[in-house]
Amino acid sequence: MIRLQNIEKVYRTDTVETLALNKVSLEIAKGEFLSVMGPSGCGKSTLLNIIGLLDEPSKGEIRIDDQKTANLSDKQLAQFRNKKLGFIFQSYHLISDLQVLDNVELPLLYRSATARERKQLATEALAKVGLSNRVKHFPSQLSGGQKQRVAIARAIVGRPEIILADEPTGNLDSAMGNEIMDILIQLNRDEGTTIIMVTHDENMAHKTHRLVRLFDGSQVQ
Amino acid sequence: MLKNYLKIALAVLRRRKFFTFISLFGISFTLTILLVLTAFIDKVVGDNYPDKKRDRSLYVSRLSQEGKNTMSSSPPSFYFLTHYAGSLKTPVKIAISSGFNGTNTYVNNKKIAVNYKYTNAEYWDVLEYDFLEGKAFNKQQVDNGDKVAVISQDMKKEYFGDVPFVAGQYIEADNVKYRVIGVVKNVPITSYMLYSDIYLPYTVAKDGGYKTNKGYQGGYYGILLANSASDLDKMHNEYEQMVQRLPAEQKQFTKVNSHADTYIKSYVDTGNERQSGTFIVITAISIFAFILMILPTLNLVNINITRIMERSSEIGVRKAFGASSRTLVYQFIVENIILTLLGGLIGIILSIIVLKVINSANLIANLELSINFTVLFIGLLVCLVFGLLSGVYPAWRMSKLNVVTALKAQ
Structure with a gap:
């Protein structure tokens, strides 16, 4: 489903050139739950951003569903992300000025859905993560675990085929972390969603189908 | 979509009260001056009492x-x-x-x-x-x-x-x-x-x-x-x-x-053949209005850039979930227009008060200024121009923001 070929990412400043990813090649099958591990600064998040089409590789090719993603316009990329991808971030990135329901509806704003459809889908997504009773709350009124569950609801509301999670349990204690992990596993198992998760936590990584390790931008496992 | 923009626009306005005050003050104050000025011009040029036969009269003033x-x-x-x-x-x-x-x-x-x-x-x-x-x-x-x-x-x-x-x-x-x-x-x-x-x-x-x-x-x-x-x-x-x-x-x-000229031409006749009074007056008014508008607009642009950049995490999230640059520009312009229309509303209320004060103080003999529909229309138009002018550049800059960078900023 996702195919990375010789992906390189170089960050350049006037004086320094940093190789963040070095010839990474990876194939991820549909329905797979993959975790990416490695020390800080090894390129995990860069890899996730490139898969999520939030960043471009300096060299190499990405294909998602056999479609080349290079040369897509800003609008096409936006549509592609909207339809195929869902994101979960370590620091949740909820919009603090919007209520939980409005936050979850966000991806649906960028496709043709009526207000009623948006509300219905968002309510369903919130029910899946067990937050039906928090729809009118603002993010600041929620605990860390609840915020991450809202973020998961936002990621799944548009029924994307792929979910990219960047340290989703990184800011949570182990009990809450496990809860979030359980939701992701269930999502992968029941709905067949492909999940790629960056993590620092060996225990979490071992719950996934496959583990990829990076070191200094290169794939070591 | 619009409802969502409206919600967030109002939330942002409430969150940063001082910025909101400065923005609203700039818009409403400028608009008040423009409205009073246009009410004045409108009265001087547009009122045809007692020369009701203006359409068949020519005036010799110099x-x-x-x-x-x-x-x-x-x-x-x-x-x-x-x-x-x-x-x-x-x-x-x-x-x-x-x-x-x-x-x-x-x-x-x-x-x-x-x-x-x-x-x-x-x-x-x-x-x-x-x-x-x-x-x-x-x-x-x-x-x-x-x-x-x-x-x-x-x-x-x-x-x-x-x-x-x-x-x-x-x-x-x-x-x-x-x-x-x-x-x-x-x-x-x-x-x-x-x-x-x-x-x-x-x-x-x-x-x-x-x-x-x-x-x-x-x-x-x-x-x-x-x-x-x-x-x-x-x-x-x-x-x-x-x-x-x-x-x-x-x-x-x-x-x-x-020259025997129409009312407006003769009103502003300088008596100098080489410089048309009409031209001078229109140029002067345009320059005045332009300066009057450009200062708060620049101020708004500045404030808007700060405000928008503060929301870079939101921009990152929206982009990640499928907002194109164009959609984001649209959203921020809509937000800005809401802000300027709000400022416009305050400006119109202020203008009514100022005109009442001018009229009751009888500063200019027998001149009764009033807000009429022309003036109101000009006022609203000015507001929209404000909203666009001060929203487009910051929105465009913001839309060019790299998603990863935007998401890193907290």
Whole structure:
């Protein structure tokens, strides 16, 4: 489903050139739950951003569903992300000025859905993560675990085929972390969603189908 | 979608109260000045009391003579208007009046400043003053040099107090007593060719300038009335040809210039042939309005950039979940327009208050300013322009933000 070929990412400043990813090649099958591990600064998040089409590789090719993603316009990329991808971030990135329901509806704003459809889908997504009773709350009124569950609801509301999670349990204690992990596993198992998760936590990584390790931008496992 | 934008726009406004205050203050204050200014211009240019026949009138307000190194410009003389303009065939009537002069008069030991002007009898036919009582003086009374006067509503109140009728009573101005024969509705001083407190027959003028001054230049204005609006061009051309044929009065002059123009053109006539008054006034107003608008706009751009960049995490999230740059630009412009419309609303309320204060303080004689629909429309248009101008650049800059960078910023 996702195919990375010789992906390189170089960050350049006037004086320094940093190789963040070095010839990474990876194939991820549909329905797979993959975790990416490695020390800080090894390129995990860069890899996730490139898969999520939030960043471009300096060299190499990405294909998602056999479609080349290079040369897509800003609008096409936006549509592609909207339809195929869902994101979960370590620091949740909820919009603090919007209520939980409005936050979850966000991806649906960028496709043709009526207000009623948006509300219905968002309510369903919130029910899946067990937050039906928090729809009118603002993010600041929620605990860390609840915020991450809202973020998961936002990621799944548009029924994307792929979910990219960047340290989703990184800011949570182990009990809450496990809860979030359980939701992701269930999502992968029941709905067949492909999940790629960056993590620092060996225990979490071992719950996934496959583990990829990076070191200094290169794939070591 | 719009509802969502509205929600977030209002939330952002509430969150940063100080920024919101500065933005709203900038917009509403500027808009107030613009609205008061436009109300003023609208009144001066747009109000056609008492010259209701503007569509078939041409105004003569200046006459200049120029030589190689010298120029003389003033309103034309009574003689010029009767002898030369009066010889034209197209005008059916010519209203002639002097500029207004100031004097003091006393009622019960109280000093009253009074402006008076002299007119001919046709003045009252060409212009349609609203008579609250009595009537104008006629040709017979003018020819006889009768000491009669038409006074303004305000003059009546100031001189005679709150009495129902004053026709037949006497008013003293410049040490002469005149019998009041009519009272008219006030004309604002900004209609300088038509305003006065007291209107007198030109034949009672003490200086007798209307008789003795046979030169072109003097202190009178003329309004030429055509039979119909379609005759205006003809009348204009006839006047121009007449002036072209006039020989200069003195050796140092080589050319005589004077125009019979429409109200607005003559209102701003500088008497200088090389610089059109209309052009100068329009340029001055445009530059003023531009400067007035550009300062708060730049301020808003600045504030908006800060505000938008503060929300870079939100921008990152929206982009990640499928918002294109164009959609984001649209969202921020909509938010900005909401802000400016809010500022516009406050500005309109402020303007109403300011105009009320100006009117009640009577800063400009007889000028009653009011917000009308034209002014309101201009105000709303200005708001939208503001919203666009101050929203487009920050929104465009923001939309170029890299998603990963935007998400890293907290």
